[in-house]
Amino acid sequence: MIKISSTNETNFQQIFSFFTEESWNLEQKNYPKNIAQFFKGKAKEIYINAEENSIQYLIGVGNSDLKPFEIQKIANQFSQSKKKNFLAVETKIEAEFINENLFSALIDGLFLGTYQYGMKKDHTFWQDGFSLNINKFSTEILNKISANTSALCNGQFACMEWLNKPANLKNADLISSFLKDLSSEKGFKYTVFNREECVEKGLGAYLSVNQGSAKDAAFTIIEYTPQNNTKNLKTIGLVGKCVLFDTGGISIKGGDNMHYMKSDMGGATAVIGTLIAAKEMDLAVNLIAILPITDNAVSRDAYLPSDVIKAYNGKTIEVLNTDAEGRMTLADGLSYLSKNYKTDVMIDLATLTGSSVRMFGDTCGALMGNNEALIQELISCGNETNQRLWNLPLWDIWKEDISSDVADFKNISLKPIGDCIIAGKFLEQFIEGHTNWAHLDIAGVAFGNVNYAKEKAATGYGVQLLLNFLKRNC
Numbered sequence: 001m002i003k004i005s006s007t008n009e010t011n012f013q014q015i016f017s018f019f020t021e022e023s024w025n026l027e028q029k030n031y032p033k034n035i036a037q038f039f040k041g042k043a044k045e046i047y048i049n050a051e052e053n054s055i056q057y058l059i060g061v062g063n064s065d066l067k068p069f070e071i072q073k074i075a076n077q078f079s080q081s082k083k084k085n086f087l088a089v090e091t092k093i094e095a096e097f098i099n100e101n102l103f104s105a106l107i108d109g110l111f112l113g114t115y116q117y118g119m120k121k122d123h124t125f126w127q128d129g130f131s132l133n134i135n136k137f138s139t140e141i142l143n144k145i146s147a148n149t150s151a152l153c154n155g156q157f158a159c160m161e162w163l164n165k166p167a168n169l170k171n172a173d174l175i176s177s178f179l180k181d182l183s184s185e186k187g188f189k190y191t192v193f194n195r196e197e198c199v200e201k202g203l204g205a206y207l208s209v210n211q212g213s214a215k216d217a218a219f220t221i222i223e224y225t226p227q228n229n230t231k232n233l234k235t236i237g238l239v240g241k242c243v244l245f246d247t248g249g250i251s252i253k254g255g256d257n258m259h260y261m262k263s264d265m266g267g268a269t270a271v272i273g274t275l276i277a278a279k280e281m282d283l284a285v286n287l288i289a290i291l292p293i294t295d296n297a298v299s300r301d302a303y304l305p306s307d308v309i310k311a312y313n314g315k316t317i318e319v320l321n322t323d324a325e326g327r328m329t330l331a332d333g334l335s336y337l338s339k340n341y342k343t344d345v346m347i348d349l350a351t352l353t354g355s356s357v358r359m360f361g362d363t364c365g366a367l368m369g370n371n372e373a374l375i376q377e378l379i380s381c382g383n384e385t386n387q388r389l390w391n392l393p394l395w396d397i398w399k400e401d402i403s404s405d406v407a408d409f410k411n412i413s414l415k416p417i418g419d420c421i422i423a424g425k426f427l428e429q430f431i432e433g434h435t436n437w438a439h440l441d442i443a444g445v446a447f448g449n450v451n452y453a454k455e456k457a458a459t460g461y462g463v464q465l466l467l468n469f470l471k472r473n474c
Contacts, residue, residue, distance in 0.1 A: 002111060002146040003131035006139060007092055014087045015056040018071075018095040018106070020064040027096075044074055046082070057082065064097055068105035069386035071098075075106045079113025079125070080451040088129035100137060104145045107132070111153050112460070116452055117164050119157060148281060152467070155277030156460040159269040163447060163458035167245040167262050172215040172293050175244065179220060179272070179291070186279045189223040203292075205311040206332040209325045210294040212249060212302030218293040219332075224275055226284050234473045235286040237343035238466070239333040241326045241350030242268035242293045249296050249322030250304055260456060264326070266446030267349035268293070270462025277467055284474040290337050292329040296322070308407045312336050313430055316407035324411045326352045327423050331430040338432035345374060345473070346437045348427065349462055355420035357444040364388035365445050365461070368424035369438035370431075378438055378469060387465035389440065398425040 019027065024041030031049070035058070039047035043062030048055065061074050098106065110132075114123035124130050134142075162170060162178075176192060183190035195217035198207050203219055210217045220242075226233070246264040247253060253261065268291045275289055303309070307319040309328070313335040317328065330348055337346060356366040364382070367389040369375045375391050382389040398421055401413035409429060413422045424439045431437045445461040 002107070002125075002150050004107065004142040004146050005131060005133050006137070006142065007133035007135045009135070011053070012092040012133070013054050013089045014091040015054065016059065016091060016093050017056060018059050018061055018093070018098065020061055020066070020097050022064050023097050024060070043070075044077060046078060048085075055087070066102060067384075068101050069384065071102050072105040072109035072112070073386065075109025076113035077451055079110045083114065083123055086124040086130075088124045088127040090131050090133055093132055093134045095134075098136065100141060103134070103137065104148065107145055107149045108152055111149050112156060113451075114153075115157055115160055117161070117457070119161050151277045151280035152464070154280060155273035155275075155467075156463045157273075158276055159273030159463050160458035160460050162272065163263055163266055163269045165262065167295075170244055170262070170265075171295070172213070172218045172244065175242075175293060176218045176220065179222065182276070183222060186224075186276070187227075188275065188279070189221075189225075191221040193217065193219040201312070201336075202310070203312050203332045203336065204309050205317060205328045206292045206294070208303040208307065208309045208319070209243070209249070209296055209328050212297045212299045213295050214297065214299070215295065219336075220291040220293055222275060222289045222291070224279055224287040224289075226282055226286075228282065228284070233284055233286050234344045235288065235342065236470065236473065237288045237290070237337045237341060237346040238271045238274070239290045239292075239330060239337060239346070239348040240268035240271035241265065241330055241348070241352065242291045243326055243329065244293065244295045246296045246323070246325065247298050249298060249302050249325060251321045251323040252298055253323060260447065263447035263458070264296075264351050266351040266442055266458075266462070267440075269458070270349050270442070270446070270466065273460070273463040274466040274470070277463060278470055281467075283467075283470050285470050287470075288337065288341050288343060290333040292333045294329065296325040311430065313339070313432060315409065315429060318404040318407040318410045320410050320414070321412045324423070326350050327411060327426050330427055334427060334437075335430040335432055338434050343434070344436060346431065346434050347378075347440065347466075348438075349440045349442055351443040351446050352423050352441045353420045353443055355418070355423075356441040359420060360390060360444050362444050362448045364390045366420050366424075366441040367391045367438060368394050368421065368441075370394065370428065370434075371436045371438070374436050374438050377472065378440075378465075381465055381468040381472070385464040385468050387445070387461050389465075392421050392424070394421065394425055394428060398422055402426055
């Protein structure tokens with residue numbers, strides 16, 4: 001449990017003092033003159049002032065016109081970089097400039113910065129002896145911040161953990177067992193279709209990818225309904241690409257960096273993390289999550305370029321490249337959700353295309369959709385959380401590039417342009433007339449350079465973005 005209390009102004013062995021450049025200029029008279037030579041209150045600047053009975057960390061946050069995500073990021077980096085030095089003692093937080101929203105973001109950042117692979121909560125902040133103390137807020141506010149930060153950490157850490165796992169530790173059996181246990185613990189409704197059941201239901205696009213796998217199909221549906229305020233709630237449908245490992249199939253990828261293809265379930269992990277956090281925050285919104293779980297393997301049974309596949313909605317797909325497998329699984333996920341559930345909003349998330357990576361790098365996700373109000377709301381949510389999105393057009397001209405001579409659609413265009421948009425246009429053919437749909441291609445932002453690992457690893461992208469969106473729709 002995260003412990004935050006109103007300070008009783010006793011002596012503290014450990015103090016975290018946050019300064020803007022302006023507030024440091026006002027406060028520095030209280031510190032030894034030599035500190036001013038080394039610390040100016042600039043963003044990410046840290047100075048450690050060690051005395052006989054205490055240690056004080058001076059952390060600069062830069063300009064006083066801070067956004068919450070900016071102080072969250074600074075606190076996160078501080079927590080990661082100094083984690084070996086912290087004491088498991090009652091700790092005072094000093095930040096005269098801070099308001100409730102900024103303080104909440106600061107606490108989020110401090111605790112999110114404790115993540116390390118293996119879900120080890122052995123960071124000082126999680127030990128019994130550690131607690132935070134501040135004299136600016138009521139106990140009620142501090143308890144609310146503590147609960148929300150704990151929920152966010154549990155959700156985002158689960159997201160990062162499952163994305164970081166090596167392929168042999170997250171096959172379909174293992175993640176299905178986790179989701180089943182999670183659903184039992186949290187009170188989610190859990191449904192899963194094996195290969196035989198998927199055949200009976202006609203989930204042909206999903207099965208085309210799964211047929212090459214040594215593991216059974218696991219087309220999974222998880223439903224969250226809040227315990228309280230269950231009347232007149234919005235229902236949000238989420239579909240997360242859950243390709244546990246992507247070899248490319250018969251259209252096999254090059255060997256260089258293929259180990260990073262363990263990250264091809266980034267859409268699903270964002271959804272899983274959101275489900276956990278939403279439940280622990282008891283958000284007043286219904287969630288229906290579809291996770292078409294499989295790997296994309298090379299085997300004697302793997303689907304082939306030139307195959308024609310019948311999807312759940314009856315439309316046929318000519319397979320030109322088996323490495324465009326994510327849109328195949330999402331196609332059935334979207335159409336199954338739309339046909340079997342009534343949702344106010346439908347959002348899919350996927351580490352879908354290299355095209356989005358080449359276009360945006362790690363600066364933002366690519367956003368496409370069919371409702372301008374939804375698009376603008378998601379962009380706003382991204383700007384507030386620094387999990388940014390950029391809107392791309394889904395003009396009908398792109399549909400010409402996926403027309404096929406032998407099926408309703410091809411799964412890729414043969415033109416060397418616009419694959420990110422082509423993929424979105426392909427998915428649009430499977431939303432069954434839903435008028436409030438958005439597609440998020442997060443290939444460049446879900447997995448990349450991070451503070452806590454030497455190699456590329458999970459960023460947690462998507463959880464805070466979706467939570468922001470859900471809170472707005474409560």
